[in-house]
Amino acid sequence: xxxxxxxxxxxCAEGRAANLPCNHSTISGNEYVYWYRQIHSQGxxxxxxxxxxxxxNEMASLIITEDRKSSTLILPHATLRDTAVYYCIAAARVxxxxxxxGQGTRLTINP
Amino acid sequence: DVKxxxxxxxxxxxxxxxxxxECVQDMDHENMFWYRQDPGLGLRLIYFSYDVKMKExxxxxxxxxxxxxxxxxxxxxxxxxxxxxxxxxxCASSLIGxxxxxxxGQGTRLTVV
Numbered sequence: 001x002x003x004x005x006x007x008x009x010x011x012c013a014e015g016r017a018a019n020l021p022c023n024h025s026t027i028s029g030n031e032y033v034y035w036y037r038q039i040h041s042q043g044x045x046x047x048x049x050x051x052x053x054x055x056x057n058e059m060a061s062l063i064i065t066e067d068r069k070s071s072t073l074i075l076p077h078a079t080l081r082d083t084a085v086y087y088c089i090a091a092a093r094v095x096x097x098x099x100x101x102g103q104g105t106r107l108t109i110n111p
Numbered sequence: 112d113v114k115x116x117x118x119x120x121x122x123x124x125x126x127x128x129x130x131x132x133e134c135v136q137d138m139d140h141e142n143m144f145w146y147r148q149d150p151g152l153g154l155r156l157i158y159f160s161y162d163v164k165m166k167e168x169x170x171x172x173x174x175x176x177x178x179x180x181x182x183x184x185x186x187x188x189x190x191x192x193x194x195x196x197x198x199x200x201x202c203a204s205s206l207i208g209x210x211x212x213x214x215x216g217q218g219t220r221l222t223v224v
Contacts, residue, residue: 034212043115043201043215044154087154099144099203099213100170101154 002027002090009106018075020105022088025069030092033064034099035073037084044087044101047073078109114138117202117216124223130189132219134202143185144203144213145169145177154201160185161207192223 005023012018024033034049048055048062050071055062061074075082087104118133136143144159146169156169158177166177174196178186185204189196199220205213 036213041218043203043218044213046212046214049212100156101146103153 002031004088004090004102006086006088006102006105008103009108011108011110012075012078014080014109014111015077018078018082018107018109020073020075020086020088020107021070022073023070024088024090027068027090028092031090032092033062033068033071034089034091035060035062036087036089036101037082038087038104039081039084047086078107080109080111083107083109115202115204115214115216117200117219119219120217122219122221124189124192124221126193126223128189128192128223130192130221130223132187132189132200132202132221134185134187134204134216135183136185136204136214137183138204138214139182140204140214141182141207142205142213143179144205145175145185145187146201146203147171147198148201148218149198157187192221194223197221197223 002024032049032051035047036044038044047059050062064071085104085106087101115136124130145157146154148154155171157175160166160179176188199218201218202216203213205211
């Protein structure tokens with residue numbers, strides 16, 4: 001699985017869009033980009049994933065660059081409940097899947 | 112909704128005890144995983160299983176073993192608990208194949224004294 005790089009921490013004002021970057025310059029063609037988040041004292045929660053097209057769901061949007069070497073998770077209207085550690089993972093989906101988590105980005109939403 | 116249930120939220124065991132952490136999922140997922148999470152080290156994969164009786168070592172399998180006798184249940188075993196195994200343990204499950212996501216349990220905080 002490709003290694004991902006994320007900033008260790010970010011701040012965002014409540015109500016604004018939170019844009020979380022992820023670098024995955026060694027990603028291979030069959031690897032998806034996944035985002036999970038972990039709110040304090042809970043298990044990680046799936047947010048979104050994509051291969052090469054931009055994706056949107058009820059939680060967030062995922063923008064993947066054309067060369068697939070980086071991506072951005074967008075929380076369009078951040079709330080205090082979005083304060084969490086956000087993990088970006090690159091993983092293939094062939095046979096058994098193995099998710100390897102990095103250190104993630106600690107996002108703090110400020111009132 | 113998928114549910115991944117870990118048998119205990121908090122557990123205190125003595126050094127040298129044999130410890131079983133149980134995880135059950137109710138969505139017929141093929142994959143199941145055990146992670147531990149420690150401050151500053153993030154989530155680290157201990158073992159995973161992609162089928163009944165099948166297991167693969169993760170990044171830190173030393174001191175642990177696993178058992179998967181039924182598809183819905185994945186057990187993590189600490190043969191002889193040590194204080195350095197004090198940690199938060201997280202179980203997860205997923206389907207095999209493209210476009211799937213992993214679902215996590217609420218975690219078990221194990222303290223070995």
